[in-house]
Amino acid sequence: MTAIARWFRERVPIDPEALRELTNEPVPYHMKRWWFCLGGTPAYLFLVQIFTGILLAIYYQPSAATAYESVEHITRSVPLGWYFRSIHKWAATLMIATIILHQMRVYFTGAYRQPRELNWVIGMGLLLTSLGIGFTGYSLVFEQLSYWGATVGANIADRVPVLGSLGKQLLLAGGEYNSDTLPRFFILHVAVLPGTVMMLLAIHITLIRLHGVSELEPAADSSPGSQPKHFDFFPDHFYTEIIMGLVLMILLSTLATMLPATMGDKADPLTTPEVIKPEWFFYVTFRWLKLFGPTFAILSMGFIVFTMILWPWIDRALQRITGWKEISVYIGIVATIALVGLTIWEGAVAH
Secondary structure: OHHHHHHHHHHOOOOHHHHHHHHOOEEEHHHHOHHHHOOHHHHHHHHHHHHHHHHHHOOOOOOOOOHHHHHHHHHHOOOOHHHHHHHHHHHHHHHHHHHHHHHHHHHHOOOOOOOOHHHHHHHHHHHHHHHHHHHHHHHHOOEHHHHHHHHHHHHHHHOOOOOHHHHHHHHHOOOOOOOOHHHHHHHHHHHHHHHHHHHHHHHHHHHHHHHOOOOOOOOOOOOOOOOOOEEEHHHHHHHHHHHHHHHHHHHHHHHHHHOOOOOOOEOOOOOOOOOOOOOHHHHHHHHHHHHHOHHHHHHHHHHHHHHHHOHHHHHHHHHHHHOOOOHHHHHHHHHHHHHHHHHHHHHOOOO
């Protein structure tokens, strides 16, 4: 074993002690609580997405003539195909949900403030890209709801001033849904958007390592004074992430078994469903459109997203103008109530 270790060290000259020192950074004690270390959860779920997505891509055929039948074949004929498709679906749902929760945690604890403003922007990029992955993946099944949901989504993009028409054509590979649309969604779903996520995630983690994990203010930290302020990343925090991964795998398997992915009606371009309902993470968008109409809704949603991206600087300006340090907390509470309320409202509409 010594000879093997010596042979390996000669060809991969990495000092184990230097590597341990590089990776074993002190982690603030509040990260012992899962709520404060949510960032690892969507990262794990993203890995599950990649693994199950590769398995599904072996059988999936991205064309309007064969997509629905290939998904049906995966679900009903391929051994364990229904299981891995269901795992893929639920992992996507939980991934987006945990990214939203992670952004909320960062927002309400003020972890986006100087000097971490750029990492908040990267986090917003990860959220928007993940929503794009969810949208394109939902469309690949080529069911009635996914087909018409994609059509409505493209029409919404068309309403964006100046670049809307170009955005719609780039999304649909033409002026309307056609034979090239599904292959384009497939490329976006399996290559372009996941590649973007990996690039943003690398930058995100690098900035975290450079700045360190944000500390809670003493008044906000409820841990007793006798507890240590930090603990080692390895093995303590690493073991915590491993345990969370196992818990998530049990949860995913339970959801996949009890609530497996099903097959709806095949897409019919000539028959519009009575109710077009997207995935839950777009409920807010649909309800907003119904309330205010396309033009105002699209402009206002664009303004809201732009405001969220620039929030670290807006928050600083609001504090300076009002002299109220926690003004962002109350704005966040109102926004959260509005988002949850609109989501429940749209979800209550019958399919």
